[in-house]
Structures are given as structure tokens and as C-alpha cells.
Amino acid sequence: MHTFLLLLILLLCTHAAQADDESLAPYQPRLGRERPVIAVVAQNRMTELADYVIPLGVLRRSGVAQVLALATEPGPVQLMPALRLQPQATLEEFTQRYPQGADYLIVPAVHDSEDPALLAFVQAQAARGATVVGVCDGVLVLGNAGLLHGRRATGHWYSRSQRLEDFPDTHWEENRRYVADGKVVTTSGVTAALPLSLALVAAIAGEPRAATLAREFGVQDWSPRHDSQRFSLGASGYLIAAANYLAIWNHEVFSVPLQQGFDEVSLALAADAWARTFRTEVRGSAAHPVSSAGGLLFLPDSPDDHPVLPGPGATAIPTLDSALDGIARRYGESTRRLVAAQLEYAPPERSDRLARRNNMDNP
Numbered sequence: 001m002h003t004f005l006l007l008l009i010l011l012l013c014t015h016a017a018q019a020d021d022e023s024l025a026p027y028q029p030r031l032g033r034e035r036p037v038i039a040v041v042a043q044n045r046m047t048e049l050a051d052y053v054i055p056l057g058v059l060r061r062s063g064v065a066q067v068l069a070l071a072t073e074p075g076p077v078q079l080m081p082a083l084r085l086q087p088q089a090t091l092e093e094f095t096q097r098y099p100q101g102a103d104y105l106i107v108p109a110v111h112d113s114e115d116p117a118l119l120a121f122v123q124a125q126a127a128r129g130a131t132v133v134g135v136c137d138g139v140l141v142l143g144n145a146g147l148l149h150g151r152r153a154t155g156h157w158y159s160r161s162q163r164l165e166d167f168p169d170t171h172w173e174e175n176r177r178y179v180a181d182g183k184v185v186t187t188s189g190v191t192a193a194l195p196l197s198l199a200l201v202a203a204i205a206g207e208p209r210a211a212t213l214a215r216e217f218g219v220q221d222w223s224p225r226h227d228s229q230r231f232s233l234g235a236s237g238y239l240i241a242a243a244n245y246l247a248i249w250n251h252e253v254f255s256v257p258l259q260q261g262f263d264e265v266s267l268a269l270a271a272d273a274w275a276r277t278f279r280t281e282v283r284g285s286a287a288h289p290v291s292s293a294g295g296l297l298f299l300p301d302s303p304d305d306h307p308v309l310p311g312p313g314a315t316a317i318p319t320l321d322s323a324l325d326g327i328a329r330r331y332g333e334s335t336r337r338l339v340a341a342q343l344e345y346a347p348p349e350r351s352d353r354l355a356r357r358n359n360m361d362n363p
Contacts, residue, residue: 023199023202023203023223024178024180024185024199024200024202024203025180025203026203027103027203027204030103030129031100031103033103035064035065035066036064036065036066036103036104036204037065037066037068037098037101037102037103037104038055038059038065038066038067038068038102038103038104038105038106038200039067039068039070039094039098039102039104039105039106039125039130040052040055040056040059040067040068040069040070040106040108041070041071041072041091041105041106041107041108041118041121041122042069042070042071042072042077042079042085042087042108042110043071043072043077043110043111043112043115043118044071044072044073044075044076044077044078045078045111045112046078046079046080046110046111047077047078047079047080047108047109047110047111048079048080048108048109048110048135048136048137048190049079049080049081049082049083049268049271049272049275050190050191050193050268050269050272050343051108051109051135051136051138051190051193052069052077052079052085052108053079053085053264053265053268053296054193054194054197054265054268054269055106055108055133055135055193055196055197055200056069056264056294056296057263057264057265057268057292057293057294057296058194058197058198058201058213058217058265058294059197059200059201060294060295060296061213061216061293061294062201062205062209062213064201064204064205064209065103065104065204068088068089068094069085069087069088069089069296070087070088070089070090070091070094071087071089071090071091072090072091072115072117072118072121073090074090076299080111081271081272081275081276081282082256082271082272082274082275082281082282082283082284083256083268083271083282083284083298083301084284084298084299084301085296085297085298085299086289086297086298086299091117091118091121095121095124100128101124101125101128101129101130102125102128102130103129103130103131104130104131104132104133104200105122105125105126105130105131105132105133106133106135106138107122107132107133107134107135107138107141107142108135108136108138108193109135109136109137109138109140109156109190110138110141113137113140113141113143113144114144115141118141119141119144119145122141122142122145122147123145123146123147126145126147126183126184129183130183131183131184131185132147132183132184132185133184133185133186133187133196133200134153134155134184134185134186134187135187135192135193135196136155136156136187136188136189136190136192136193137155137156137159138186139153139154139155139156139159139163139186139187140155140159140162140163140166142184142186143163143166143167143170144166147184148167148169148170148184148186149169149170150169150170150171151170151171151181151182151184152170152171152173152179152181153167153170153171153172153173153179153181153184153186154172154173154174154176154178154179154186154187154188154228155172155186155187155188155189156188156189156190156344157188157189157228157229157231157232157344158189158233158342160172174228174229175225175226175227175228175229176188176224176225176226176228177192177195177196177223177224177225177226178192178195178196178199178224179224188226188228188344189228189231189342189343189344189345190272190342190343190344190345191269191320191343191344191345192226192344194217194219194222194265194316194317195219195221195222195223195224196222198210198213198214198217198219198222199222199224201213202222210222216315217265217315217316217317218315218316218317218318218319219316219317227346228344230346231341231344232341233338233341236334237337237338237341240278240334240335240338241278241338242278244277244278244279244331244335244338245278245279247279250279251279251280251281252279252280252281252307253280253281253282253283253306253307254274254280254281254282254283254306254307254308254309255282255283255284255285255302255305255306255307255308255309256270256271256282256283256284256285256308256309257285257286257308258284258285258286258290258298258300259286259290260290260291261291261292261293262290262292262293263292263293263316263319264292264293264294264296264298265294265316266315266316266319266320267292267319269316269317269319269320269323270309270319270320270322270323271309272343273320273323273324273327273339273343274309274323274326274327276338276339276342276343277327277331277335277338277339278335278338279331279335282309283301283302283306284298284299284300284301284302285300285301285302285306285308286298286300287300288300309323320343320345320347321347321348324336324339324340324345324347327339
């Protein structure tokens with residue numbers, strides 16, 4: 001009987017711990033601020049599009065915080081795999097404006113996760129009490145900054161071997177969209193940026209505000225529940241990527257019209273998806289720099305002289321689903337799966353009829 005009670009207590013404690021892990025810690029006001037200060041930092045040379053734009057778009061449009069788009073240096077940020085953006089401030093300018101630091105620092109995947117200036121900034125913000133969030137392979141920056149020692153964390157499925165090798169004393173968790181350990185938060189692959197951003201809104205302003213915002217983006221669940229083990233490329237995925245890349249005669253350039261007040265979250269998801277086919281280049285098109293719904297300043301790549309991709313839909317997730325369907329129609333179901341795996345996104349079940357379609361209709 002004693003053994004049974006002990007096991008029951010252990011099970012209940014485990015359940016309680018899992019329940020607590022379903023949400024981020026509530027924001028605790030500090031430094032006399034009316035609203036938290038959130039900095040989202042990019043590397044100018046190359047920063048992952050959705051990792052950077054989605055948190056900026058969601059959090060700025062939520063109205064719950066002062067949210068700033070930063071870059072390591074002056075000048076535009078080249079987003080990967082498509083589009084360009086003009087940040088609001090450099091790391092140095094942010095430090096001068098907010099010497100006490102940010103309340104939250106969000107770090108997306110960047111080209112060089114060992115950038116000394118970026119690592120020093122991350123370390124300084126953590127030392128000043130910021131909650132540091134690594135989105136996707138932004139976790140590599142956190143690891144190189146020394147923030148993951150002995151902590152629980154997660155990351156994009158593709159970098160698992162690298163993470164295990166580079167940061168062996170980190171407790172790497174699978175099947176989690178995001179993992180919070182103290183003031184360090186990490187996420188799984190690219191599309192985890194959206195549920196993570198909603199979880200931050202909930203932590204700052206409560207579940208009702210996050211739920212309202214989630215409906216605006218077409219998100220039904222922003223919990224950390226996830227099946228990361230279903231994602232892989234496998235031999236077939238690598239073969240498709242190589243075949244698409246090498247068939248240069250079939251490569252295409254598409255234009256994304258940048259219109260004043262456009263939905264940057266939906267556009268980021270659609271452009272990110274299309275630009276990951278290894279057959280498609282996506283360029284932003286406008287006569288001049290354009291501000292998005294969240295006030296982000298996007299820079300045009302070229303005039304509107306290429307075939308146009310469909311514009312963002314009513315909400316973000318349906319826009320992504322539509323983009324994946326368009327990829328399947330144009331390039332085949334295998335390329336759709338390749339893109340979904342890169343984004344670490346599990347689309348809704350699709351009919352066998354649609355899955356078999358592989359024509360060359362316009363996207």
C-alpha cells in the first residue's frame with residue numbers, strides 16, 4: 001500500500017510539472033516600466049525570415065509591449081530565404097536607449113551563430129535580467145553565449161546532431177514546440193515562432209488577449225505540444241532537393257507585391273515556404289519601401305516584372321496551407337513535403353486526390 005501511494009504521488013507530481021510547463025512564466029513588471037521592452041535581433045548578412053518577422057509582427061500588433069527590430073550593424077537585413085527589411089536600431093543604439101536592457105530578447109536563426117558582437121549583446125542582456133528566447137536555430141546563438149549549461153532546451157530537428165555535439169551538458173527535449181527553463185526559452189523549427197509569440201502575449205497580457213490574437217492568425221493551439229520525431233528529410237528528401245536545385249532550366253523567379261499595411265506574418269510564411277523549394281526565388285516588389293501592418297519597413301528587391309505569387313490570405317495559417325498546396329500543384333507532392341519538413345510544420349490532412357496532383361498550373 002505504501003508503494004502504491006508513493007507511485008501515485010510521483011505520478012501526480014509529474015502531471016503537475018507537465019501542466020506548469022504548458023505555459024511561459026507570467027511577466028513580472030520591473031524597472032518601473034508600464035510595458036515590457038522586447039528586442040528582436042537580426043544579423044544583417046542573413047537572418048531567417050519567419051523567425052525574425054513573425055515575433056515582430058505578432059508582438060507589435062498585440063499592443064502589449066514596446067517591440068523593437070534590431071540588427072547587429074547599420075543598414076538593411078537580408079532575410080533568408082527571401083526579402084529584406086530595414087531594422088529600427090543597431091545593438092549599440094538599443095543599448096544607449098535602454099541601458100537597463102530589454103525585458104525579453106528574441107534571437108532568430110542567423111548565418112553566423114558565433115558572431116562576437118551578437119554573443120556579447122546576448123550575454124549582456126541576460127546579465128541585465130532579460131528573458132532570452134532562441135527561435136529555431138537561434139538556440140545555437142544562446143548555446144555559444146553560454147546560456148544553456150545544464151538547462152532544458154529544444155531546437156530545429158535538423159540541427160539535433162550538431163546541438164548534441166556542441167552542447168552536451170544541455171538537456172535536449174523532443175516533441176516540444178517551446179521549452180522554458182528559468183529565463184531561457186527555446187523553440188523547435190521555423191513555424192514554432194507563431195505559437196511561441198502567442199505564448200509570450202499570454203505571459204504578458206493573459207490568455208484572453210492571446211486567444212483573440214490567435215484567432216486573427218488562424219491558430220487554434222499555441223501550446224508547446226508537438227511531434228518533432230515525425231520530421232526528417234530522408235534519402236528521398238535530399239534527392240528531391242538536389243534534383244530541384246540542379247534543374248536550373250526549371251528555376252523560377254516570383255514577385256511578392258509589398259503593399260502598405262500588408263500582413264507581414266502571413267507574407268513571411270508564404271514567402272518562406274515558396275523560397276524553400278530549391279526551384280524558386282522570391283523577391284519583394286514595390287516602388288519604394290513599404291510599412292507592414294506591424295510597422296516593419298520592408299525594402300523592395302526589384303520592380304514588379306515577374307510572375308506574382310498569391311497575396312496573403314485572411315489569416316496566417318491558411319495562407320501557409322495555401323502556399324503548400326500551390327507548391328504541390330506546381331512542383332509535386334514530394335517538394336511540398338520537403339518544404340513542410342524544413343519549416344517543421346504538419347499541415348492538415350489533405351485528400352488523396354490533391355496529394356496526387358502534380359501539374360504546372362500557376363501558383
